[in-house]
Amino acid sequence: MKYRSVFDIIGPVMIGPSSSHTAGAARIGRVARSLFGREPKWANISLYGSFAQTYKGHGTDVAIVGGLLDFDTDDKRIIKAIEIAEERGMKIRFIEEDAVTDHPNTARIIIGDHNGELELVGISIGGGKIEIIELNGFELKLSGNHPAILVVHNDRFGAIASVANTLAKYEINIGHMEVSRKEVGKMALMTIEVDQNIDDTLIEELEQLPNILKVTKIVD
Amino acid sequence: MFRNVAELVELANSQNKKISEIMIEQEVTVTGRSKEEVIGFMDRNLKVMEEAVERGLKGVTSVTGLTGGDAVLLQKYIEKGNFLSGETILDAVSRAVATNEVNAAMGTICATPTAGSAGVVPGTLFAVKKKLHPTREQMISFLFTAGAFGFVVANNASISGAAGGCQAEVGSAAGMAAAAIVEMAGGTPEQCAEAMAITLKNMLGLVCDPVAGLVEVPCVKRNAMGAANAMVAADMALAGIKSRIPCDEVIDAMYRIGQSMPTALKETAQGGLAATPTGRALQAKIFGMPLTEK
Numbered sequence: 001m002k003y004r005s006v007f008d009i010i011g012p013v014m015i016g017p018s019s020s021h022t023a024g025a026a027r028i029g030r031v032a033r034s035l036f037g038r039e040p041k042w043a044n045i046s047l048y049g050s051f052a053q054t055y056k057g058h059g060t061d062v063a064i065v066g067g068l069l070d071f072d073t074d075d076k077r078i079i080k081a082i083e084i085a086e087e088r089g090m091k092i093r094f095i096e097e098d099a100v101t102d103h104p105n106t107a108r109i110i111i112g113d114h115n116g117e118l119e120l121v122g123i124s125i126g127g128g129k130i131e132i133i134e135l136n137g138f139e140l141k142l143s144g145n146h147p148a149i150l151v152v153h154n155d156r157f158g159a160i161a162s163v164a165n166t167l168a169k170y171e172i173n174i175g176h177m178e179v180s181r182k183e184v185g186k187m188a189l190m191t192i193e194v195d196q197n198i199d200d201t202l203i204e205e206l207e208q209l210p211n212i213l214k215v216t217k218i219v220d
Numbered sequence: 221m222f223r224n225v226a227e228l229v230e231l232a233n234s235q236n237k238k239i240s241e242i243m244i245e246q247e248v249t250v251t252g253r254s255k256e257e258v259i260g261f262m263d264r265n266l267k268v269m270e271e272a273v274e275r276g277l278k279g280v281t282s283v284t285g286l287t288g289g290d291a292v293l294l295q296k297y298i299e300k301g302n303f304l305s306g307e308t309i310l311d312a313v314s315r316a317v318a319t320n321e322v323n324a325a326m327g328t329i330c331a332t333p334t335a336g337s338a339g340v341v342p343g344t345l346f347a348v349k350k351k352l353h354p355t356r357e358q359m360i361s362f363l364f365t366a367g368a369f370g371f372v373v374a375n376n377a378s379i380s381g382a383a384g385g386c387q388a389e390v391g392s393a394a395g396m397a398a399a400a401i402v403e404m405a406g407g408t409p410e411q412c413a414e415a416m417a418i419t420l421k422n423m424l425g426l427v428c429d430p431v432a433g434l435v436e437v438p439c440v441k442r443n444a445m446g447a448a449n450a451m452v453a454a455d456m457a458l459a460g461i462k463s464r465i466p467c468d469e470v471i472d473a474m475y476r477i478g479q480s481m482p483t484a485l486k487e488t489a490q491g492g493l494a495a496t497p498t499g500r501a502l503q504a505k506i507f508g509m510p511l512t513e514k
Contacts, residue, residue, distance in 0.1 A: 020381075126378060126388075
């Protein structure tokens with residue numbers, strides 16, 4: 001079931017005018033920001049389908065940028081997000097794509113600074129609910145509704161077990177987990193949704209484990 | 221966890237509970253939050269709805285100037301007392317319009333189930349409030365009942381205009397509102413389902429064709445009629461009228477109609493009212509350039 005909570009239906013509280021094109025767009029931007037871990041210096045935002053056709057009218061552009069600035073769906077600063085981002089020195093480019101995607105409301109966001117970059121694809125499925133379907137080339141399915149840990153690791157035996165063991169040691173329960181890889185034996189991505197926010201000491205400990213390359217988190 | 225309306229009604233009947241109670245219990249189970257937290261969270265959403273309606277009734281104008289002020293016009297008309305339909309229904313329409321006018325003005329609203337359809341549920345709630353004098357708790361229950369039906373539609377069909385047309389947005393919202401009105405008025409869980417079915421049947425096929433891609437024309441007036449539709453269907457269900465097609469099958473029909481609806485009529489601003497000469501002219505005026513037909 002795609003929708004699990006009554007507050008997916010009666011909610012979110014948000015700045016208008018569109019739950020999918022404004023609130024959902026803001027959430028996609030905010031997940032990108034959360035995964036990047038800091039404010040990006042630049043952003044290339046590609047819009048597909050209905051997003052590409054109607055983003056100006058729905059404020060999809062300001063909403064995604066608002067998300068990149070870590071604004072929530074009901075933050076009134078969303079309306080002026082592009083101006084605020086420019087004041088802070090963020091370079092933003094929007095690209096209207098003609099390609100047909102599986103979902104009509106799709107955005108590909110590439111953000112970065114001098115220390116690195118991040119690419120993700122998010123879809124807005126209705127009522128403000130979103131899914132992240134691609135991250136740095138890995139396929140995944142992430143709602144952004146729960147705290148989550150994303151672990152880039154070598155595709156070797158024992159990598160998943162060592163992460164799960166560490167979570168168990170900290171008494172952290174896994175609500176949903178999936179593993180995705182581009183090629184056998186190369187790099188892989190674990191997506192782990194958990195019930196509570198994770199502290200940085202645990203993230204650092206996970207990064208010390210063998211075959212673990214990078215760990216990022218999404219806070220609730 | 222209920223997966224469809226039949227299971228929802230069965231759960232309510234077997235435990236001798238209201239739909240709203242079943243929804244609250246499921247939310248507690250799924251999220252691990254306490255009942256008080258869940259109710260408190262809904263109370264917060266209710267406050268947002270109240271503030272949005274109040275703001276809209278004072279009169280707002282959208283950034284483009286396409287919408288705004290109609291809620292005020294209708295309230296003044298009601299005050300004169302010469303209306304032809306009914307006071308509660310017109311009040312519901314006016315309050316639904318108020319919410320959507322605030323939404324179009326990039327104000328703060330609560331999506332129910334979406335922002336474009338955010339007027340129907342609060343519009344009807346605050347109008348029937350004057351008639352039924354509910355407690356705060358009953359008003360919160362109204363939102364849980366609406367949420368329960370919306371939950372089924374979202375999981376079995378769609379609540380997105382881009383995926384299913386306006387029938388999935390205002391259609392769903394109107395069905396949700398009708399069911400919630402019935403529960404507040406003392407109807408049975410079956411009657412809630414009948415009201416939902418009757419409402420949604422009459423919104424089937426409704427396309428999403430916003431002028432210039434904005435959630436303004438015809439969205440605000442579709443919320444008005446969604447509210448009116450919900451009020452009449454609730455009265456019909458309370459009168460004992462049943463839908464020949466069961467609610468779950470109506471929801472399924474809505475999904476299939478949405479699947480076969482052309483992309484031009486699903487929130488792309490390419491067809492329907494958006495593609496009329498006036499729709500195109502407004503689009504060109506708002507964006508300050510002649511827009512190509514894609």
